[in-house]
Amino acid sequence: MDRTIAISEFPELMKFGDTGPFELSITKREEEKDLFVYNIHLKADEKSSPTPITLRWKLPSKHVNGVWKPGGLHDKRLQYDWELEHVKSRISVNAPVVSVFGHDDRNVITFACSDAINLLEMNALLREEDQHLYCHLALFTERHPEIFEYSAELRIDVREQSFHQSLKDCSLWWESFDASKPAPVPALAKLPLYSTWYNFHQDLDEEILLEECRIAKEMGYDLIILDDGWQTMDTNRGYDYTGDWQPDRFPDMAGFVEKVHETGMKIGIWFSVPFCGKKSRAYQKFKGKFLTENHRWAPVFDPRYPEVREHLIGLYTHAVKHWKLDALKLDFIDDFQVYPETVLTSEDGRDYANVNEGVDRLLSDAIKALTEIRPDIAIEFRQQYIGPVMRKFGNMFRAFDCPIDPVSNRIRITDVKLLCGESAVHSDMLIWHPEEEVEVAALQLLNAFFGVPQMSVHLRNTSEEYLQMIRHYTSFWKQHADLIMDGNFIPHNPLGNYPLLEVEKGGHRIIGVYDEMLVSLGDARIIDLLNAKSSENLAVRYEGPESIFLLRSWDCKGHLQLSEELNLGKGLFELSVPAAGRLRLEKVQ
Numbered sequence: 001m002d003r004t005i006a007i008s009e010f011p012e013l014m015k016f017g018d019t020g021p022f023e024l025s026i027t028k029r030e031e032e033k034d035l036f037v038y039n040i041h042l043k044a045d046e047k048s049s050p051t052p053i054t055l056r057w058k059l060p061s062k063h064v065n066g067v068w069k070p071g072g073l074h075d076k077r078l079q080y081d082w083e084l085e086h087v088k089s090r091i092s093v094n095a096p097v098v099s100v101f102g103h104d105d106r107n108v109i110t111f112a113c114s115d116a117i118n119l120l121e122m123n124a125l126l127r128e129e130d131q132h133l134y135c136h137l138a139l140f141t142e143r144h145p146e147i148f149e150y151s152a153e154l155r156i157d158v159r160e161q162s163f164h165q166s167l168k169d170c171s172l173w174w175e176s177f178d179a180s181k182p183a184p185v186p187a188l189a190k191l192p193l194y195s196t197w198y199n200f201h202q203d204l205d206e207e208i209l210l211e212e213c214r215i216a217k218e219m220g221y222d223l224i225i226l227d228d229g230w231q232t233m234d235t236n237r238g239y240d241y242t243g244d245w246q247p248d249r250f251p252d253m254a255g256f257v258e259k260v261h262e263t264g265m266k267i268g269i270w271f272s273v274p275f276c277g278k279k280s281r282a283y284q285k286f287k288g289k290f291l292t293e294n295h296r297w298a299p300v301f302d303p304r305y306p307e308v309r310e311h312l313i314g315l316y317t318h319a320v321k322h323w324k325l326d327a328l329k330l331d332f333i334d335d336f337q338v339y340p341e342t343v344l345t346s347e348d349g350r351d352y353a354n355v356n357e358g359v360d361r362l363l364s365d366a367i368k369a370l371t372e373i374r375p376d377i378a379i380e381f382r383q384q385y386i387g388p389v390m391r392k393f394g395n396m397f398r399a400f401d402c403p404i405d406p407v408s409n410r411i412r413i414t415d416v417k418l419l420c421g422e423s424a425v426h427s428d429m430l431i432w433h434p435e436e437e438v439e440v441a442a443l444q445l446l447n448a449f450f451g452v453p454q455m456s457v458h459l460r461n462t463s464e465e466y467l468q469m470i471r472h473y474t475s476f477w478k479q480h481a482d483l484i485m486d487g488n489f490i491p492h493n494p495l496g497n498y499p500l501l502e503v504e505k506g507g508h509r510i511i512g513v514y515d516e517m518l519v520s521l522g523d524a525r526i527i528d529l530l531n532a533k534s535s536e537n538l539a540v541r542y543e544g545p546e547s548i549f550l551l552r553s554w555d556c557k558g559h560l561q562l563s564e565e566l567n568l569g570k571g572l573f574e575l576s577v578p579a580a581g582r583l584r585l586e587k588v589q
Contacts, residue, residue, distance in 0.1 A: 003081075003127070007134060010057045010109070010156070011036055017053040021046060022150075024053070038154040040139075047146040049344075054138040055154065061133045064108055066495040067124050068099040068163060070419065071384050071400075073411055076495050081125040081134055090119040091356045092333040095387035095419055097170055098122050100133065101163035101494060110166035112173070113137055114153040116180055116389045117356045118144070119338075145344040145353030164491055167418045174388035175421065179360075182391035182423055183367065186376035188266055188326060189395045189424040190452060190485055192474055193223040197270075198403050198431040198456035202229030202237060204249055206256055208460070213263040215459040219467065220474035223266040225329050225380070225454075226250075230269055239298040242275040243282030245315045253323045261324070268327025268378060269319065273312065274300045274335045282311065291355065292339035300335055302342075304350040304358035313366045320373050327378035328370070330394070333359070333385040363393040380426070386416050391423050398426040399451065404433070406447035407497055410514065413451035414491045414498050424485065429456035438465050439534065442556035442580035445473045446532035449512055450484060450501050453477060465557060472558030476582070480528075483508055513538060518572070527585040531577045538575045538583065542568045549585040556580040 008014050013026060022042040030036050042050065066076040069087045071094050079085070089096040097112035113120055121138040137154055155173055157166045174180045194216040196204060204226070213224055230250050232241040247253040260267045275298035276282050276290065283299065289308055293299040301308050319325055336359045338344070346353040352361065370377050381394035382401075390397075397420050399412030409428050417425040427448030432441040445453060453474065459467070477484065487505030491498045499515035507525035514532045516539075521527055523544030531538055546569040553562045555578040562576070565588070577583040 007056050007058045010059045013055045013057050020051055021048045034159045036156045040152045042150040044148055047148050049146050050140040050144050052140050054136050056136045058132045058134045061126055061131050063102040065103045066101055068494055070094040078126050081127045086121040086123040088121055091117045091359050091389050092336055092385040094384055096120045098124050099163050099167055100124050105162055107161050107163045107166040110157040112155050112170045116387050142338050143344055164418055171419050171421045180388035183395050185395045185424055186378055189378040191222040192453045194221040195225045195429040195454050195456045197227040198429050199458045202235045204229045210259055211460050213260055213265045217264045219470050220478055225268050227270045239275045240277040240279040242272050242277045242298055243280035257323050266326035268325055270329040272332045273330050274332055276301050291342050303362040304352040306351055309362045313369050317369050329380040367393045383416055396424045396426055399428040402428050403431055406444050410447040411497055425451045427451040427454050429454045431456045438469050439556055439580040442469050443532055446530050468557040525587050529583045531581050534579045536579050538577055540573050543570055547587050548589045550588050551585055553577045553583040554581055
C-alpha cells in the first residue's frame with residue numbers, strides 16, 4: 001500500500017484501480033445508526049474482462065484488540081499494512097467478511113460483501129505511521145470472464161455490540177439474498193455421527209464396520225459416514241481411481257447399506273467431487289474437460305461442461321436412489337478454481353465462462369436432484385467451503401481436519417458456527433491414542449461440545465472406561481442438543497482461542513471452561529459447567545440474588561462425585577469438580 005496516497009476516513013470510500021471501459025458508481029445508504037450499505041455497480045457498453053478494483057477507507061485504531069476472519073484459526077492478531085496475506089473468498093472458499101474486535105470482544109468494524117461467488121480479497125490493516133486501520137475490499141483479483149455489468153453490496157457495521165452479534169447479523173443479511181438462501185436442515189444433520197476416516201482410512205472391512213455400527217449406536221451415534229476407500233481396493237491414500245465411483249470394496253453396496261440400517265444406524269458415503277484420477281475410465285471419457293490436469297492429486301473436472309455435471313450428479317443420485325443412502329459427504333469443493341491454464345470463455349461445449357458460476361450450477365442441480373429422491377438427505381461440507389452460498393447446498397458444516405488437536409477443533413467449530421446460522425456445525429472427527437488417559441481423551445469431546453460430535457475411534461477395541469466416557473458425554477450432549485444447536489451462543493476472547501464458550505436458552509446455561517479463569521455464572525435457573533481442563537477446580541463469580549442451589553458433579557465417566565445444597569450470594573467462589581468432569585448448579589429456592 002502506497003503510504004503517500006491519502007485515504008478517506010470512514011464512511012467515505014476511495015476507489016483504486018483502472019475501471020477501463022466500465023463506468024463505476026458507488027451509492028451509500030444508512031440502514032440504521034452506524035450500519036451502512038454501499039451499492040457497487042459497474043457497466044460497460046462492450047463486453048470486457050474487468051481488471052482489479054479496490055475500495056479503501058480508514059478509521060482510528062482505537063480500542064482495537066484483534067481481527068476475526070473466516071479460517072483464521074489461531075491467528076486473530078492485528079496485521080500491518082506491509083503484510084500481504086488477505087482474506088480470499090469465493091463460492092467454495094471462506095466467506096467475504098472481516099470483523100475487527102476490541103478488548104471486551106466488542107465490535108469495532110465488521111464489513112462484508114454480498115458477492116459470495118466470485119473471488120474477493122479483504123482485510124483490515126494497521127498503519128504504524130498514523131495508528132489508523134486501513135480497510136479494503138478488492139474485486140476481480142483473479143482472471144475474470146468478459147461481462148457487461150456487475151453489481152454487489154458492501155455492508156459496514158460499526159455499531160456498539162459484540163463482534164459475534166455483528167457476525168450473526170451479517171449471516172442473516174446474506175440469507176436475505178436469493179443467491180444465498182440456506183437449505184433446510186434435516187434432523188439427521190443434527191445427530192452425532194461415526195466416521196471411518198481416522199480409525200480406518202482406506203482399509204475398510206464390511207464385518208468390522210457392522211460391529212462398529214452396533215457399538216456406535218449403543219453409544220448414541222446415529223449415522224455412519226463411510227469415507228474414502230469404499231470405491232477402490234487401493235490403500236495408498238491417493239486419488240488415481242476417483243471419477244468412476246464404483247464400489248469395488250463393497251460390491252453389494254445396497255446389501256451393506258441394508259445391514260447398516262438393521263443396526264439402527266443411518267449411512268452416508270464420501271465423494272471427492274472435483275477429482276478424476278488418471279487410472280479411471282472417466283479420465284479417458286472426459287479428456288480435455290478439466291480445469292487442470294496439473295493438480296498434485298488428480299485432474300480437476302470442469303463443471304462448466306453440461307456432460308461433466310450430468311456425470312457427477314448421476315453418480316450421486318444413483319448412489320442415493322439405488323443404495324438407499326441417507327447422507328453424502330461431498331469433499332474438496334475448494335479445488336474447483338481458476339488455474340493458470342483454465343480458459344474463461346463459454347465455448348467449445350462450455351455453457352459458462354465463469355468457473356464459480358459453473359460450481360454454483362453443478363451444486364444447485366445436484367441438490368435439486370438429490371432432494372427429489374430424498375427430501376431429508378444430509379449433506380456434509382468441510383471447512384473451508386463454509387460460505388453463505390454453500391449453505392444453499394449443504395446442511396452439515398464440519399471443522400477442518402485437526403486430528404488429536406482439541407484446541408484447533410474448538411476454534412474451528414466456533415469460527416464456523418459464527419457464520420452458519422441454523423445450519424448444523426460439526427466437529428472434526430475425534431480420535432486419540434489408545435493408551436491415552438481417559439480424562440485426557442475426554443478433553444477431545446469437551447472441546448468439540450458446541451458442535452455436533454463426530455467419532456472416529458475403534459470402538460470394538462476400546463476399553464470399558466473409555467466407552468463409559470464416550471457414552472456419558474454423548475448422552476449429555478444429546479439430552480441438550482436443542483439448547484446447544486439453537487440457544488444463544490456466546491464465544492469469549494477470540495484472540496485467546498475462545499477459552500470460554502457458553503450457550504443459553506430458557507433459563508438453562510451451559511458453559512465450557514477451557515483455561516484457568518474466572519467464570520461469571522449469571523443468573524440462570526440451571527447452570528452446567530464443563531471443566532475442560534486437567535485441574536480439579538473452577539473459580540466462579542455469582543452476581544444473582546442469594547439463592548440455594550443443588551450442586552452435583554460427575555467425573556468424565558459419568559460417576560456422581562458430589563451432591564449437596566449450596567447457598568450462593570454475590571461474590572467469588574471456588575468449586576471442586578473432577579478433571580474433564582462436569583458440574584451442575586440447579587436453583588431450588
